[in-house]
Amino acid sequence: MELIYEKSVAGRSGVRIPVSDVPKAAPLPEALRRTEAAGFPEVSELDLVRHYTNLSRRNFSVDTNFYPLGSCTMKYNAKVMEQAGALFADCHPMLALLPGGEKHVQGPLSLVHGLEQQLAEITGMDEVTTQPLAGAHGEMTGIMVIAAYHKARGEKRKYVIVPDSSHGTNPASAAMAGYEIITIPTAPYGDMDLDAYRAAMNNEVAAVMMTCPNTLGIFNPHIAEICEIAHQAGALAYYDGANLNAILGKVRPGDVGFDVIHVNLHKTFGTPHGGGGPGSGPVGVKKALIPYLPTPRVVKNTDGSFGVESHPEGIGRVSDFFGNFGIMVRAFGYIILLGGEGLIEVSEQAVLNANYMMAKLKGEYELPFDMTCMHECVFSASRQLKDGVHALDIAKYLIDRGFHPPTVYFPLNVKEAIMIEPTETESKATMDAFIEVMLEAAQLTRENPDALHQAPETMPVGRLDETRAARAQQVCCEG
Ligand SMILES: *Cc1c(COP(=O)(O)O)cnc(C)c1O
Numbered sequence: 001m002e003l004i005y006e007k008s009v010a011g012r013s014g015v016r017i018p019v020s021d022v023p024k025a026a027p028l029p030e031a032l033r034r035t036e037a038a039g040f041p042e043v044s045e046l047d048l049v050r051h052y053t054n055l056s057r058r059n060f061s062v063d064t065n066f067y068p069l070g071s072c073t074m075k076y077n078a079k080v081m082e083q084a085g086a087l088f089a090d091c092h093p094m095l096a097l098l099p100g101g102e103k104h105v106q107g108p109l110s111l112v113h114g115l116e117q118q119l120a121e122i123t124g125m126d127e128v129t130t131q132p133l134a135g136a137h138g139e140m141t142g143i144m145v146i147a148a149y150h151k152a153r154g155e156k157r158k159y160v161i162v163p164d165s166s167h168g169t170n171p172a173s174a175a176m177a178g179y180e181i182i183t184i185p186t187a188p189y190g191d192m193d194l195d196a197y198r199a200a201m202n203n204e205v206a207a208v209m210m211t212c213p214n215t216l217g218i219f220n221p222h223i224a225e226i227c228e229i230a231h232q233a234g235a236l237a238y239y240d241g242a243n244l245n246a247i248l249g250k251v252r253p254g255d256v257g258f259d260v261i262h263v264n265l266h267k268t269f270g271t272p273h274g275g276g277g278p279g280s281g282p283v284g285v286k287k288a289l290i291p292y293l294p295t296p297r298v299v300k301n302t303d304g305s306f307g308v309e310s311h312p313e314g315i316g317r318v319s320d321f322f323g324n325f326g327i328m329v330r331a332f333g334y335i336i337l338l339g340g341e342g343l344i345e346v347s348e349q350a351v352l353n354a355n356y357m358m359a360k361l362k363g364e365y366e367l368p369f370d371m372t373c374m375h376e377c378v379f380s381a382s383r384q385l386k387d388g389v390h391a392l393d394i395a396k397y398l399i400d401r402g403f404h405p406p407t408v409y410f411p412l413n414v415k416e417a418i419m420i421e422p423t424e425t426e427s428k429a430t431m432d433a434f435i436e437v438m439l440e441a442a443q444l445t446r447e448n449p450d451a452l453h454q455a456p457e458t459m460p461v462g463r464l465d466e467t468r469a470a471r472a473q474q475v476c477c478e479g
Contacts, residue, residue, distance in 0.1 A: 004051050005041045014045035058460065060404055061274070066430050068357075070376045070407035070419025071167070071215060073245050073267035074274065075350075076426075077330070081270055084333040085326045093321040097296075102307050109306035112298045112322045115332045116282070122335075122343070123241060123261050124254025125284030130323040131294045135242045137318065138262030138281030139173035139209075141294060144315045145285060146207050146236050146260060147177055148292035152313070155234070157206035163192035164413055165214040170240055179206060186413055190369035191220040201233045207260075211240040212253075213374035215411035217354065217419075219246070227257030236260060236289075242281075244268045245423070246351055246375035249344035259286045270334030271327045280327040294318045349424035350375040353431060357420050360435045364442035368414050376421035380414050389445040389452050391416040396455040396463065397444070401437045 043051075060067070067074035091108055095101040102109065116128040132138035143160065150157050160174035163184045171181045182200050187193040191214065201208070208230045213219045220226070227237040239258040245268045253261050265280035266273035273279055285293060295314030299307050322328075338346065351374050358367065358377035365379040381391040395405030395418075407419040422431055444451055456462060 004043065004048070007043050007047050007051065008041035010042060012042045012044055012047075014043065014048060065402055065404060066422075066426060066434055067404040068406050068420045068422050068426075068434065069404060070217075070378070070421040071243075071410065072273075072407070073243075073264075073375070073421060073423055074404075075245070075267075075270070075423040077270050077272050078334075078337075080337075081330040081333055085330045088325065088329055093325065096308055096321065103305075106306055108325065109298050109308070111329060111332055112325075113300055113306055115328050115335075116298070118332065118335045119263060119282055120284055122248065122252070123239075123244075123263065123284045124252030124256075124258075125261060126254075126287045127290045127293065128282050128284040129293045129297065130280065130282045130328055131317070131319045132262065132281040132283055133319050133324050134279035135167075135240075135262060135264040135267075135281040136169040136173055137279075138264075138283045139169055139238075139240065140176055141281075141315070141318050142238055142260040142262055142283045142285075143174050143177040143179065143207065143209075144318075145283070145289050145292045146238065147179075148313070148315050149236070149289050150206055152292070157204050157235070159205045161197065161200055161205055161208040161235075163197075163210065163214070165190070165192065165216055165218075165411060166209060166211040167215055167240055167242065168410075168412075170209045170211060174207075174209060186216075190214070190216050190218040190371065191222065192226070194222055194225070197226065198229055201229055201235065203233055203235075205230070205233060205235040207236045207238050209238040209240060210258075211243065213243050213246050213376075215419075216369050216378050216414070217246075217373040217376040217421075218369060218371065219374050223253075223258075224256050227259075231257065242267055243375060246347055248347040249340060250347055254284070254286065259289060260284070265327050265331040269331035271330040278324050278327055280324045280331070282323070298322065346424050347375070350422075353422040353424060353426060354420070356428075357422050357431060357435065361420075361438055364439055365418065375423075376419055378411065378414055379418040379420070381416035381418055384442065384445045385416055387445045387449045389449045391418050393449075393452040393455065394418065394438075394441045394445075397441050397452050398437060399456040400458045401440075403434055403437060 062074050062076050088108060095105045096109060112130055116130060119128045120126060132141045158180055159182050160179040161182045161184060162171045165186045175181055184197045184200060185193050208226060210223060210226060212223055230237045236259040237257060239253040239261040241261045241263040244263050261284045262281045265271050291311060291313040293314055294317060295311040296308045297311060299309045301307050354373050354375050354377050358373055366382045368380050381394060391408040395408045398405045409417055410419060411417060
């Protein structure tokens with residue numbers, strides 16, 4: 001597509017500016033005047049509308065097509081949540097923090113408080129902060145809270161244990177919070193090697209971080225024991241709850257023994273994501289950790305009104321105000337709309353859909369951990385590789401057939417990984433259409449592997465040099 005600058009025609013304009021009838025005051029000083037024209041594109045309104053409308057049609061979104069990007073939970077978000085989010089658009093966040101301002105924002109404050117309570121109930125925690133702006137941000141906040149807890153007890157602990165099937169942000173967040181990472185390998189049944197974990201645990205370990213279900217889509221049946229082993233050594237147990245979509249109303253990590261959890265509102269709770277934001281990664285903790293939560297916090301006064309309080313022992317602010325408020329409104333609405341029964345159905349349907357996908361594709365695609373999965377399933381393109389076809393080729397072929405590719409090459413402990421997460425919002429018909437194309441790709445691999453190497457052929461650009469695209473970004477065009 002042409003850039004808007006390339007559409008520019010000298011003298012063309014979208015507006016006719018009337019000749020000024022304002023008397024000229026003192027002329028602009030010479031130093032402030034342009035020596036050259038600004039160089040804006042000269043286009044008509046229609047040129048401009050078509051340019052941006054056509055660009056917008058190149059966006060891939062869940063509103064247009066199936067988006068089974070594993071680990072990301074790209075579920076469809078009902079439009080009524082957008083209406084809910086817009087309700088508070090004109091409420092200035094500063095009001096909550098100005099002296100006496102609280103009385104003007106009782107509604108929003110009660111929503112923050114209400115969402116914190118809903119999330120505490122869902123996860124089995126005692127209190128929640130909504131400040132963190134993403135899952136990874138929540139992880140770092142949670143680990144900082146853990147560090148503050150140990151510090152207050154006069155303990156020096158320097159390690160965080162992370163299984164290799166955890167999300168990559170887990171070791172990254174713990175390292176950013178100042179810890180050294182001990183990595184535990186995956187056992188043959190897809191979860192953390194318990195003996196290796198037991199051997200690694202000692203009184204210098206601050207916490208163990210578990211992603212559950214893990215990035216293989218497998219639920220770890222030993223999490224209660226894992227928490228117990230941590231607690232015996234004085235360490236805490238962190239639950240990466242970004243995959244909560246699989247266990248809503250089924251397991252409360254707090255009941256199992258976890259001390260800290262983060263959840264991703266932008267994955268599980270019906271709020272949009274993609275393209276880098278906006279997100280929200282609230283953190284829940286058990287009683288002993290409440291003093292260290294980020295400050296300030298929304299509190300409910302004895303008369304039923306809501307106020308804002310600082311906590312001197314807290315780790316301080318991790319974001320402006322109380323977090324990404326628009327996202328919180330959508331999540332609050334989603335939880336109320338679905339209710340307890342609805343949330344349980346979400347997880348049941350998400351898990352059923354992933355297992356359906358797994359059962360239908362495992363005849364053609366290698367399933368490295370062949371067991372009932374949770375909300376996503378992980379294949380390997382290792383059989384296809386024998387014919388010279390990589391996971392990437394299959395991903396590109398899917399683009400030509402109108403589907404967003406699944407996540408590929410993640411998790412790292414599966415070679416040629418293809419990670420599929422259908423989510424609960426897709427119909428059987430849509431999943432069947434996707435399955436058919438996946439089976440077609442496997443057949444094409446045997447008959448004409450080169451066809452897959454050529455894909456995508458229907459897109460404005462074909463294969464990109466992804467390394468160069470990431471390293472030498474050119475987000476803006478030259479005039
Ligand atoms: C997505 C995800 C994260 C990170 O969440 P962001 O909001 O992208 O920072 C962490 N852990 C798991 C398991 C995830 O799926």
